[in-house]
Amino acid sequence: MPELPEAERIRQTLRKRIVGLRVECVTVRRRDMVHGCTTRQAMLQCDCVENILRKGKQLAIVGSTGAAVRVQLGMTGRLFVCSGKDPAAHAKHAHVRWHLSAESNHRGVNTACSSAANGLILVFEDARRFGALHTHTSLCELRKRWRLLGPDALTIRTNALTANLSKTRRAIKTALLDQRVLAGVGNIYADESLFTARIAPRRRANSLSADELKRLAAAIRRTLRAAISAGGSSIRDYVDGQGTPGRYQRQHQVYNRGGRPCTCCGSLLSRALIDQRSTVWCDVCQHCR
């Protein structure tokens, strides 16, 4: 379940490895995983990787021509580089592969794939297929799409959070998961942030006091930063851009800990479904009013 910290780790690790490399050829094994135009150009073939961007949980691979492939990782999506010999490049659910090479003077003759076999491969893998790739013809188109998302959670300010939460009476837990309200928080970091901010998940979003909103914005930033530092949370599938799992799951205070003692007060953590999402919280530490 890659959320913002996992996406950011992927961005950081991929940036070091593949920016400046040329895409020799692209293999799309499942066309239904790609939305928008699926021409070679749209998929960045014969383009150079200019940058890796992130907004919320989403990533984008940007080519030097300005074309961009937006990546939604969904539940089980992975985006990583490996050598062509690595079995991971040929895994069952490796839906799209970009064959990369350092050569910048490539011209014409289609020796691309064979010569790239010794080079790096960028792999998009997604067992459950909740993820997707979306192609955009320009950076402008990508930005237009990203404007539909709320502010990025990593740098969320109290004012912006207040503005977006005051509009809704939904449970604060539910509102935090809405990517139009705040981009980047999923089930893990919603529970962790609410615990840190000592706010009960069923509180109506528009009922939070100024002090609570300030605590929440700070808790979100702090939680996400700590998770990034620890390499993200690997519950089951997540690995970063070089295939390394994260360690932040060891620091989870509430997520997946229902019925176990609160790390703060020792009372047993509650668990319930809120808006169809498993939610864990401490009845003692997290205030209902």
Place this chain on the structure above:
DNA sequence: AACACCGCCTGAGCGC
């Protein structure tokens, strides 16, 4: 307009 809810999809983990 705001919100609730559904369905997509696979594999881990469990009980028997």
Place this chain on the structure above:
DNA sequence: TGCGCTCAGGCGGTGT
């Protein structure tokens, strides 16, 4: 050991 069941949940679409 192996089968069948449940659960995990991001997100777009649809219904209320």
